[in-house]
Amino acid sequence: MTRLTGTPGGVPVNRCVTTALDKPPDLRGPDPASAFAELFDAHARPLRGYLAGRVGESAADDLVAETFLVALRRRHTYDPDRAPIKGWLYGIATNLVREHVRREVRGHRAGLRAVGRPEPDHGTFVADRVDAERASKLVAAALNDLRDEDRDALLLTSWAGLTPAEVAAALGEPASTVRSRLHRTRARLQALLTDKDR
Amino acid sequence: MSDLDDVLDQINHRARHSTGDLDDIRARVLTAAAEEPPGPDRFTARKTASRRLRWAVPVAAAAAAVLVAGIALNQAPPTTTDSALTVATSSAPAVQLLSAQEVLNNAADAIKAVDPVLAPGQYRFIREHAWYQRGVTMGVPVDAPDQTPRGYTWLKEVAYEKWIPQDQSQDWLERRAWLPGLKWLGGSVPQSEAREPEATDTDTGERRGKCGNFFPDAQPAKACGDPTDWDNPAFYEALPRDPQAIVDYLRGATAHRGSSPAVMFHWGVQVLRSGLMPADLRAGWYRALALLDGVKVYESAVTLDGRTGVAIGIEDEEERRDLIVDPATGEFIGERTVAGPKPHHSWITPGTVTGYSAITTKVVDAIGQS
Numbered sequence: 076m077t078r079l080t081g082t083p084g085g086v087p088v089n090r091c092v093t094t095a096l097d098k099p100p101d102l103r104g105p106d107p108a109s110a111f112a113e114l115f116d117a118h119a120r121p122l123r124g125y126l127a128g129r130v131g132e133s134a135a136d137d138l139v140a141e142t143f144l145v146a147l148r149r150r151h152t153y154d155p156d157r158a159p160i161k162g163w164l165y166g167i168a169t170n171l172v173r174e175h176v177r178r179e180v181r182g183h184r185a186g187l188r189a190v191g192r193p194e195p196d197h198g199t200f201v202a203d204r205v206d207a208e209r210a211s212k213l214v215a216a217a218l219n220d221l222r223d224e225d226r227d228a229l230l231l232t233s234w235a236g237l238t239p240a241e242v243a244a245a246l247g248e249p250a251s252t253v254r255s256r257l258h259r260t261r262a263r264l265q266a267l268l269t270d271k272d273r
Numbered sequence: 274m275s276d277l278d279d280v281l282d283q284i285n286h287r288a289r290h291s292t293g294d295l296d297d298i299r300a301r302v303l304t305a306a307a308e309e310p311p312g313p314d315r316f317t318a319r320k321t322a323s324r325r326l327r328w329a330v331p332v333a334a335a336a337a338a339v340l341v342a343g344i345a346l347n348q349a350p351p352t353t354t355d356s357a358l359t360v361a362t363s364s365a366p367a368v369q370l371l372s373a374q375e376v377l378n379n380a381a382d383a384i385k386a387v388d389p390v391l392a393p394g395q396y397r398f399i400r401e402h403a404w405y406q407r408g409v410t411m412g413v414p415v416d417a418p419d420q421t422p423r424g425y426t427w428l429k430e431v432a433y434e435k436w437i438p439q440d441q442s443q444d445w446l447e448r449r450a451w452l453p454g455l456k457w458l459g460g461s462v463p464q465s466e467a468r469e470p471e472a473t474d475t476d477t478g479e480r481r482g483k484c485g486n487f488f489p490d491a492q493p494a495k496a497c498g499d500p501t502d503w504d505n506p507a508f509y510e511a512l513p514r515d516p517q518a519i520v521d522y523l524r525g526a527t528a529h530r531g532s533s534p535a536v537m538f539h540w541g542v543q544v545l546r547s548g549l550m551p552a553d554l555r556a557g558w559y560r561a562l563a564l565l566d567g568v569k570v571y572e573s574a575v576t577l578d579g580r581t582g583v584a585i586g587i588e589d590e591e592e593r594r595d596l597i598v599d600p601a602t603g604e605f606i607g608e609r610t611v612a613g614p615k616p617h618h619s620w621i622t623p624g625t626v627t628g629y630s631a632i633t634t635k636v637v638d639a640i641g642q643s
Contacts, residue, residue, distance in 0.1 A: 111306040112299075119295050127288040135288075136298055143302040147309055152528035166529045210276075211283045218284070233281045234289060239491060240501075247530055247540075251504045254491035259475040265277050 102150035110150075115143060118164055125165070125235040129172050138175060142168045162244025165235055169227050169245055213267050225260040228253055373570045373585045376600045377563035381556040384603035388551045389636045391439035397506075398637045399435045399548035402578055403630035404428040404454065407470035410618070421619050425460025425467040428628065431476070436640045437485070437549075441506070442497050445485045446640050449477050458627065459620040503547050509554055519561035534565040535587040539594040542608045548634045555605065562596065571595055571611070577631035582606040590615050592627065607631040 100110040119139055126142075127135035145167045146153075153163055218226055224246065231237045231245060239257060243250040371379070391397060408426035430452040437445050451472050457464045480487040484497035485504055495502070500511040513519055523537040530536045541562050544550065550558065562568060565587065572584040575597050582604070586595040591613050597606045609629030612621045621627065637643065 107309045108303055108306040112303055115299050115302055119299065123293070123295065124289040124291075127291060128285040132288045132291055132293065136293065136295075139295070140298045140301055143298075144305055147302070147306055149528070149531075152525075152532060154525050154528065157525050158529065163529055210280045214277070214280045215284050230281075233278055244529070247527070249503050250499075251485070251495070251502060254488050254495065255475060258488040258491055259473060261277060262474060268276055268280065 102146070102153050107147065107150065111143065111147060114146070114160070114164075118161065119143070121235065122164065122168060125230070126168060126172065128234050129230065130175055134175060138168065138171050141171050145171070158244035159238075159241045161235075161237060162241035165231055165237060165241070166245035166247065169231070172227075173223065210268055214264055217264055217267055221260065224248075225256055228256045229260045229264075232257060371570065371583075371600070373568040374563040376570060376583050376585060376598070377559040377568070379600045380598045380603040381559040381563075382603075383601055384552050384556045386552045386603075388553075391636060393439055394638065395439050396436040396637050396640055396642075397439075397549070398635050398643060399437070400633045400643065401433040401546070401548070401630050402430075402452075402633075403433070404430050404456070404628055406458070406628055408458075408460075408618075409468070421461070423461040424618060424620070425462055425464075426458040426618060426621065426627075427467070427470050428454075428456040428458055429470050430454025434643065435548075436637070436642075437506070438640070441484055444481045444483055444640065445487070446479065446481050447485075447487050448479045448641075449475070451477055458625065459618075459622070461620050503544055504549070506549055509550055512554060514554060514557045516557050516560035516564060519557055520564050523561065523565075534567050535589040535593075538562060538565050538568065538587045538596075542594050542596045545596065545605050546608060546630060546632060548632045550605075552603075555603065559598065559603070575606075575609070577607045577609075577629060578633070580604070580606045580631070584609065586611070589613050591617050597629075605632065 100113040102110050102114070104110060122142065123135050123139045126138045129135075130138060142164065146164060149167070153160075158166075218229075221229070227246060228242050231242045232239070237245065239253045240250050242257075243253045246253065248256075405428070406426055407429045408424060410422055410424035432448075432450045432452055434448045434450075435445065436447075455469065457467075460467050482489060482495075484495055485502075486495040488495075498507045499505050500507045502508055513522060520537070523540055524532045527533075527536045527540050541558065545555075545558065562585075567587045568585060569587065570583055571586050571593070572595075574581050575584045575595075577597060580599065582597040582599040584595040584597050586593045593611045593613055595609045595611060597608060598604070599606055607630050610627045612623050612625045612627050614623050616623055616625070616627075
């Protein structure tokens with residue numbers, strides 16, 4: 076089992092270390108094209124990986140584009156002294172994920188009304204590996220049952236490699252709330268795995 | 274790296290690690306960036322769905338690409354007491370003598386209290402008596418004739434108590450308790466069919482930790498005297514006192530939510546809830562909130578835990594956050610949330626108080642003493 080987990084695109088990143096990627100370009104400066112080229116090159120690939128995990132590959136590309144376009148429109152509000160760039164960017168992406176899901180739900184309602192198609196009986200989160208299929212299925216099902224804030228905090232740390240401080244910036248919550256949320260959520264899922272092995 | 278991280282990594286692994294071409298997206302973003310005129314932010318002026326208050330908003334769908342059945346929604350922050358709940362559906366004051374600006378400025382003027390200086394060995398004690406929402410939102414089978422999401426919402430009574438030592442590097446204590454109170458807010462199923470909420474492992478119990486580090490396994494570790502942590506007194510020392518500078522702070526702090534007045538007000542109330550704001554900052558804080566567009570008195574007398582104040586808020590489509598303040602003393606009594614014209618859930622009546630908390634603080638001589 077690989078130890079370099081949680082980082083999309085196969086690039087290992089130590090989640091507790093501030094990397095050069097965290098030093099943001101000057102988004103509010105006179106040259107947004109260069110700044111956004113730098114921002115895109117530093118973050119688009121892992122962001123796409125994260126979003127593909129959340130909404131599927133086909134929707135992820137649209138959300139990556141939308142995340143950067145929203146960031147572009149909001150660049151004057153970004154203050155590097157207040158929030159890490161990654162937290163800011165993933166905060167925008169998280170909002171878009173939620174809006175996307177709402178649209179999906181509405182789309183299902185509109186498109187499938189009175190159509191006798193069966194409801195899919197699987198969650199969105201699916202396991203890919205056979206060797207740990209049982210544990211993954213268990214956790215995947217539990218992810219679907221989490222409340223949004225818990226799921227966002229967990230997956231932003233686990234899949235996107237954000238620190239609790241960056242998650243706090245992304246979700247607009249105090250860091251202490253995020254820590255408590257992560258502790259509770261991880262304990263709950265870990266307990267499922269422990270029970271499974273009994 | 275734990276077992277759990279390994280298991281999480283296996284979920285949607287292929288999608289997350291695919292190496293699709295990003296060139297088209299990059300070109301699209303950079304074309305837009307090249308066309309972007311330097312100048313003020315256009316986005317915040319737009320009315321978009323993303324201006325919603327995320328932290329107060331339970332989104333009625335799972336983060337999933339397809340409709341997922343059985344989504345548990347244990348909603349976050351606080352909620353209400355009997356008196357606040359009963360006035361729920363008529364939040365317009367019968368008599369409104371003062372504007373919200375006057376109430377807030379009077380409250381600021383009235384703050385005469387000098388914050389007690391803690392002696393060595395003493396503790397700052399903060400008690401939050403709250404009603405939190407707990408509930409369930411269920412997915413809808415795609416072939417169901419009625420596609421309205423189903424679910425139900427309870428209000429659960431809780432008490433959170435915290436002791437912060439004069440020497441913050443010593444042990445802090447936090448006690449969380451579920452109190453007996455449980456109220457039915459509504460649902461698409463009869464109350465008799467709705468499962469009552471159950472406490473999770475962080476809903477109850479006692480935790481100790483130096484510098485407020487109640488969850489020592491969380492990384493990075495909580496830093497002592499962290500000026501960015503509003504559960505820490507150092508946070509308040511670093512804030513400006515001038516009302517306009519506080520407005521600027523609120524705008525910056527909520528930039529990722531669009532910095533609308535309702536969002537800034539919500540954030541301002543959220544910080545007050547910590548119970549740690551010193552008196553000199555609180556006066557400026559009230560004056561800053563009074564400067565926000567749309568701030569309004571919604572109820573002239575709301576009683577939380579025996580203390581009565583004026584409820585002030587800014588209208589919002591789904592949910593409004595009210596600050597409850599005593600204009601005669603400037604005391605921050607607590608806060609509540611009230612469902613807007615289009616509540617999050619179809620089973621919640623507009624105007625219903627969907628939660629509240631009463632905050633009290635005092636100085637005590639020993640940890641655990643109230």
